[in-house]
Amino acid sequence: MGKIRFAILSFAHIHAWSYARVLREIPETELVAIYDDSPERLRRAGETYGVKKLYNDVEKLFQANEVDAVIIASENSKHHALALAAAEAGKHMIVEKPIATSLRDADEMVLKAEKKRVKLQVAFVMRYHDSAVKAREIILSGAIGRVIAITATNHGKYPGLWFGDPVLAGGGAIMDHTVHVADLTRWYTGDEFSRVFCRVGRNIRRELKVEDNALLMCETRGGVKVSIDCSWSRPDTYPVWGDVYTGVFGEKGYLVLDAFKSNVSLVESGSPMTYQYYGPDADRNMILDFLNVIKTDGKPRASGHDGKQALEVALAAYESSRSGKPVSLPIKE
Amino acid sequence: MSGGETGVCLVGCGFIGLTHAERWRRIPGVRLVACVDLEKERAEFFREKYGFQESGNDLDRFISLDKVDIVDVCTPTYTHKDIVLKCLEHGKHVIVEKPISLKLSDAKEMIQKAERSGLKLMVAHVLRFWGEYVLAKRLITDGAIGEPSVARAYRQSPFPSWAWENWHDYLNKGGGVFVDMSIHDVDFLRWCLGEVEEVYAQGGTYVRRNASSHDYTHALLKFRNGAIAYVEGSWIMPEDYPFTTFLEVAGARGILQVDNQSTASVSLHSSGKVERFTPFERDGYYLELQAFLDSVIRDTPPPVSGEEGLRSLEVVLAALKSVLTREPVKLPLEADVIG
Numbered sequence: 046m047g048k049i050r051f052a053i054l055s056f057a058h059i060h061a062w063s064y065a066r067v068l069r070e071i072p073e074t075e076l077v078a079i080y081d082d083s084p085e086r087l088r089r090a091g092e093t094y095g096v097k098k099l100y101n102d103v104e105k106l107f108q109a110n111e112v113d114a115v116i117i118a119s120e121n122s123k124h125h126a127l128a129l130a131a132a133e134a135g136k137h138m139i140v141e142k143p144i145a146t147s148l149r150d151a152d153e154m155v156l157k158a159e160k161k162r163v164k165l166q167v168a169f170v171m172r173y174h175d176s177a178v179k180a181r182e183i184i185l186s187g188a189i190g191r192v193i194a195i196t197a198t199n200h201g202k203y204p205g206l207w208f209g210d211p212v213l214a215g216g217g218a219i220m221d222h223t224v225h226v227a228d229l230t231r232w233y234t235g236d237e238f239s240r241v242f243c244r245v246g247r248n249i250r251r252e253l254k255v256e257d258n259a260l261l262m263c264e265t266r267g268g269v270k271v272s273i274d275c276s277w278s279r280p281d282t283y284p285v286w287g288d289v290y291t292g293v294f295g296e297k298g299y300l301v302l303d304a305f306k307s308n309v310s311l312v313e314s315g316s317p318m319t320y321q322y323y324g325p326d327a328d329r330n331m332i333l334d335f336l337n338v339i340k341t342d343g344k345p346r347a348s349g350h351d352g353k354q355a356l357e358v359a360l361a362a363y364e365s366s367r368s369g370k371p372v373s374l375p376i377k378e
Numbered sequence: 379m380s381g382g383e384t385g386v387c388l389v390g391c392g393f394i395g396l397t398h399a400e401r402w403r404r405i406p407g408v409r410l411v412a413c414v415d416l417e418k419e420r421a422e423f424f425r426e427k428y429g430f431q432e433s434g435n436d437l438d439r440f441i442s443l444d445k446v447d448i449v450d451v452c453t454p455t456y457t458h459k460d461i462v463l464k465c466l467e468h469g470k471h472v473i474v475e476k477p478i479s480l481k482l483s484d485a486k487e488m489i490q491k492a493e494r495s496g497l498k499l500m501v502a503h504v505l506r507f508w509g510e511y512v513l514a515k516r517l518i519t520d521g522a523i524g525e526p527s528v529a530r531a532y533r534q535s536p537f538p539s540w541a542w543e544n545w546h547d548y549l550n551k552g553g554g555v556f557v558d559m560s561i562h563d564v565d566f567l568r569w570c571l572g573e574v575e576e577v578y579a580q581g582g583t584y585v586r587r588n589a590s591s592h593d594y595t596h597a598l599l600k601f602r603n604g605a606i607a608y609v610e611g612s613w614i615m616p617e618d619y620p621f622t623t624f625l626e627v628a629g630a631r632g633i634l635q636v637d638n639q640s641t642a643s644v645s646l647h648s649s650g651k652v653e654r655f656t657p658f659e660r661d662g663y664y665l666e667l668q669a670f671l672d673s674v675i676r677d678t679p680p681p682v683s684g685e686e687g688l689r690s691l692e693v694v695l696a697a698l699k700s701v702l703t704r705e706p707v708k709l710p711l712e713a714d715v716i717g
């Protein structure tokens with residue numbers, strides 16, 4: 046089998062740059078084409094990765110028939126159209142999280158991929174982070190007993206770019222940062238969320254049109270109490286981008302995952318301290334697993350369905366913060 | 379205040395009584411007049427250890443002694459009201475352990491009685507004197523992080539199974555983990571962020587299966603100023619888990635964080651166990667008791683009033699109500715939650 050040829054559909058999401066790096070590092074993959082609707086970004090990405098085939102029209106990219114698979118890293122609300130086009134062209138795909146900005150969009154993407162028999166994997170990279178794999182293994186081993194409660198945080202800085210655009214992003218911190226830890230909860234417990242309550246705090250950055258902090262109080266069908274802090278509460282000068290943290294309270298023990306804790310503290314003269322990460326490369330693990338899914342006709346560890354279930358938690362949080370009441374899942378859009 | 383010394387009577391020779399006795403003993407100008415406990419032997423042990431002049435189980439006799447100026451009430455929460463009212467009756471200033479009581483109506487009665495008698499009533503919310511929390515409060519007040527938006531506070535320990543007659547097992551004696559322990563964080567957050575408008579909480583009884591009180595509760599507080607906070611109280615930590623606290627407050631201009639594990643200046647590693655300590659000669663307990671003593675001597679309002687204790691109680695009771703009703707609860711509460 047020759048190299049698996051990839052296209053990255055949009056570098057709007059900052060993770061695209063890391064995925065491109067991985068595609069270059071892995072011997073069996075090649076980044077052959079890039080689509081982007083921003084000419085400036087298209088040029089910059091092409092230059093950075095030495096990619097010659099640059100498209101501002103995704104249909105033309107697929108017509109050229111140069112790729113086997115795509116990674117969709119556009120603005121959240123544009124995942125839907127790109128995923129439908131990729132499926133139509135018969136390409137396997139990784140879709141950045143959140144899978145979409147509405148359940149209807151997510152459903153259509155999942156159905157279309159099934160119909161066209163292509164793989165749709167959602168970029169829940171935490172499922173491919175060695176520390177989260179280990180945490181889940183410990184939980185499933187029964188070492189902490191039955192899970193009672195989970196305290197989850199996915200803090201960050203304000204990502205800038207289009208993340209503050211309510212239409213392109215589909216929301217703010219809730220849309221951006223609820224889904225990873227909601228997904229980890231589902232993955233740890235094998236359980237679905239049944240209830241979500243959410244409150245949004247007054248904005249840290251008053252100029253933003255979207256919420257930059259919020260707290261969620263959730264319950265799973267099995268009765269696990271889950272709290273999620275999805276806030277972009279880290280200032281620009283914070284030593285690290287943020288965190289992915291889960292404190293799991295069991296009947297027999299307590300397990301803490303602090304996934305990006307493996308850092309070297311660095312102070313360069315004239316700058317504030319930074320944490321330099323040396324932990325596992327989850328993006329690389331995820332793409333390697335995707336190749337395996339393609340080769341073996343297997344199931345992605347994080348599927349389109351998983352993407353939709355996590356999105357539903359975020360959407361329920363918005364509904365709860367509007368109504369002031371707990372929202373039962375599944376929700377009606 | 380005979381002979382320039384202030385006379386203290388300690389009521390309740392349990393865990394917190396011991397903690398206080400050890401501080402009172404070191405505060406200049408204090409005369410340890412008496413220590414009282416239902417168990418005479420326990421009180422006698424305290425007398426010998428800390429140098430109280432007298433000990434015994436006759437509450438009325440000791441709290442009515444002329445040379446007693448201050449009564450320090452360190453008994454289980456459900457007994458606070460009767461004891462505090464009695465002390466006020468005898469004309470004594472009172473510092474009472476948190477929570478002030480389990481009922482809003484009881485707390486109000488205590489506050490009114492103190493006001494009418496012109497006596498000091500302070501609730502021992504010790505975080506207001508606790509090094510890292512005092513500094514955090516000062517930084518917030520000074521505007522170091524701008525207007526606060528979102529906060530987190532954890533307080534975790536194994537179940538306090540050492541308590542007298544396991545009173546923490548009972549909803550109507552201790553109120554459960556959030557009422558008893560998370561009231562620390564709730565009171566601190568109120569101190570920094572102002573009044574709470576709404577509480578949503580989840581929790582239950584998980585490890586102390588036969589208890590009527592909850593051993594795990596986490597809550598989302600919404601403040602009148604628009605800030606929000608996550609407060610977690612856990613008594614379901616495994617045996618040997620070190621008592622752990624964490625605080626984070628993020629605001630428009632910055633963020634502050636502190637925990638009691640990574641900041642400990644003494645660590646003891648022994649047989650698979652780690653204990654961390656941050657010793658201070660004048661720690662939060664010392665400063666708290668000293669501050670009450672000062673307010674008595676100078677006749678100034680106590681640093682944590684009964685009213686403050688009442689408001690913090692109302693928030694934790696709202697959390698309990700939310701756990702029981704599974705709905706968000708608005709403040710002020712219209713009725714008591716614990717019968």
